[in-house]
Amino acid sequence: MDLTISALWMALALFFITTVLTKIANGRITYDPVCTLPPPPEVRGIALLRLLPTLCTKGPEATMHDLYNKFGSIFTVSFIWKRITFLVGREASVIFFQGLESEVAQGDINEFTVPMFGQEIGFAVDYNTRMEQTRFLVESLRPAQLRSYVDPMLQEVEKYFAKWGEEGVVDLKHEFEELLMLISSRCLVGKEVREKMFGQFCKLFHEIEEGVNFASFMFPYIPIPVNRRRDRARIKLTEILSEVVRSRKSFKRVEEDVLQRFIDSTYKDGRATTIEEVSGMILALIFAGKHTSATTSTWTGACLLSHENFLDAALEEQKCIIGKYNDKIDYRILSEMGTLHNCIKEAARMHPALPTLVRQVKKNIIVRGKEGNEYAIPKGNILVNLVMVNGMLPHIYKDPEVFDPDRFRPVREEDKAGGKFSYTSFGGGRHACGGEAYAYMQIKIIFSHMLRNFELKLISSFPKPDWTKFMPEPKGKLMVSYKRFQLPSN
Ligand code: HEM
Numbered sequence: 001m002d003l004t005i006s007a008l009w010m011a012l013a014l015f016f017i018t019t020v021l022t023k024i025a026n027g028r029i030t031y032d033p034v035c036t037l038p039p040p041p042e043v044r045g046i047a048l049l050r051l052l053p054t055l056c057t058k059g060p061e062a063t064m065h066d067l068y069n070k071f072g073s074i075f076t077v078s079f080i081w082k083r084i085t086f087l088v089g090r091e092a093s094v095i096f097f098q099g100l101e102s103e104v105a106q107g108d109i110n111e112f113t114v115p116m117f118g119q120e121i122g123f124a125v126d127y128n129t130r131m132e133q134t135r136f137l138v139e140s141l142r143p144a145q146l147r148s149y150v151d152p153m154l155q156e157v158e159k160y161f162a163k164w165g166e167e168g169v170v171d172l173k174h175e176f177e178e179l180l181m182l183i184s185s186r187c188l189v190g191k192e193v194r195e196k197m198f199g200q201f202c203k204l205f206h207e208i209e210e211g212v213n214f215a216s217f218m219f220p221y222i223p224i225p226v227n228r229r230r231d232r233a234r235i236k237l238t239e240i241l242s243e244v245v246r247s248r249k250s251f252k253r254v255e256e257d258v259l260q261r262f263i264d265s266t267y268k269d270g271r272a273t274t275i276e277e278v279s280g281m282i283l284a285l286i287f288a289g290k291h292t293s294a295t296t297s298t299w300t301g302a303c304l305l306s307h308e309n310f311l312d313a314a315l316e317e318q319k320c321i322i323g324k325y326n327d328k329i330d331y332r333i334l335s336e337m338g339t340l341h342n343c344i345k346e347a348a349r350m351h352p353a354l355p356t357l358v359r360q361v362k363k364n365i366i367v368r369g370k371e372g373n374e375y376a377i378p379k380g381n382i383l384v385n386l387v388m389v390n391g392m393l394p395h396i397y398k399d400p401e402v403f404d405p406d407r408f409r410p411v412r413e414e415d416k417a418g419g420k421f422s423y424t425s426f427g428g429g430r431h432a433c434g435g436e437a438y439a440y441m442q443i444k445i446i447f448s449h450m451l452r453n454f455e456l457k458l459i460s461s462f463p464k465p466d467w468t469k470f471m472p473e474p475k476g477k478l479m480v481s482y483k484r485f486q487l488p489s490n
Pocket residue numbers: 134137285286288289290292293296348352353354357358424425426427428430431432433434435436438439
């Protein structure tokens with residue numbers, strides 16, 4: 001028995017070592033001898049060790065700010081076998097957001113998503129197929145389509161808040177997570193799952209999400225319990241979604257949801273999407289929008305409820321809109337909620353849901369920084385765009401540490417005045433967020449309903465970011481007290 005266990009551990013250790021060595025080999029750094037430009041300033045050895053106390057006491061955000069202030073907008077940090085080049089600001093971001101896949105690739109870095117969504121989509125398939133699938137995602141979230149999601153979103157929001165009592169205390173972070181999953185299951189996956197198997201769907205989806213952790217990121221296929229659960233959950237979810245697709249096809253039933261748009265999508269060569277592709281794309285889309293929207297909603301709630309002047313401005317805006325349209329809300333009316341929109345945008349500037357974006361350098365590239373310096377970045381380096389620093393640059397945003405949604409109002413428009421890639425909370429360029437408009441829509445519908453129907457007070461302290469999470473989020477609970485009321489019109 002002992003021998004079997006030892007052999008098992010040996011096998012695991014061997015597997016672990018082989019995977020590490022493969023990763024090292026794949027990530028080998030090669031230099032272009034022809035390139036005469038210098039590499040960016042580099043932090044390594046003792047200098048790297050010196051960063052540790054700042055990292056532990058002040059956190060990654062402050063550490064990255066310190067490095068930016070010291071080295072400028074492009075600098076490399078060397079770990080044992082990896083060189084990570086950090087980019088800050090619009091000038092340094094150009095190649096990151098606009099570079100070709102053959103120059104700066106997403107693929108290798110996102111390998112951990114392959115077992116989450118299956119072998120038929122995204123980073124498991126060739127680049128051209130992936131781009132066509134991205135087109136299906138983006139087209140399903142275009143304004144013409146978005147209009148049809150407003151009513152189902154409203155219904156979900158109204159139904160959800162009807163469950164709240166006359167007054168009480170809630171963890172707003174938890175409430176947003178639940179509500180956004182309900183909205184996703186209705187607007188993305190469709191009626192069948194929302195009405196008949198929401199609980200089972202959520203449980204399985206949660207098991208897929210648990211596959212997003214540091215171990216699975218490094219070794220997506222290592223047979224640890226969390227990866228096994230993730231794999232089983234994906235198979236089960238694919239079965240559930242396949243059944244829905246089959247049933248719609250055999251009864252010639254057509255619904256107004258993203259699932260239907262994926263079923264109806266065709267590749268440029270005329271080929272229809274397969275059930276496995278449709279299912280994988282739906283899972284990927286829920287994943288792309290769930291954590292990001294929940295995190296941004298929580299930060300928006302925390303910021304609004306701790307800034308009375310902007311809470312009043314958002315309430316005033318709702319009063320005016322009620323005055324004009326009564327209780328009616330549609331796509332156009334949502335677009336009139338400029339103050340609320342700017343509050344969400346400002347919360348996302350200060351607390352981006354994806355604080356860093358990552359690519360792998362596929363061939364030697366040249367990057368130009370704000371200071372005008374040009375550096376050669378060798379093939380093999382990892383590129384990290386510091387979204388969390390981009391939004392806090394004082395030459396773009398006046399008093400960047402102050403929550404001031406008015407900075408996005410006409411005339412000031414600090415992000416536009418700053419130039420392309422000054423605002424990167426939704427990414428930019430080739431892989432800009434395909435769900436930005438959808439995300440604003442659902443968050444605005446939720447807040448508009450809350451502002452109109454509840455008096456809200458923040459009772460926990462303003463949260464800090466939780467950097468222990470693979471995808472950072474506000475730390476702990478966001479406790480809020482509520483009391484039902486009816487916002488009058490203006
Ligand atoms: C406030 C909420 C959201 C934020 C802050 C956000 C942010 C981002 C960012 C920063 C990227 C770029 C990633 C990169 O460059 O590596 C991205 C990509 C993407 N997002 Fe979002 N996102 C949000 C909501 C959503 C929603 C609700 C959906 C879909 C329903 C969605 C779908 C996508 C897709 C499909 C991509 C990939 C685009 C591509 O690779 O071409 N996002 N998002």
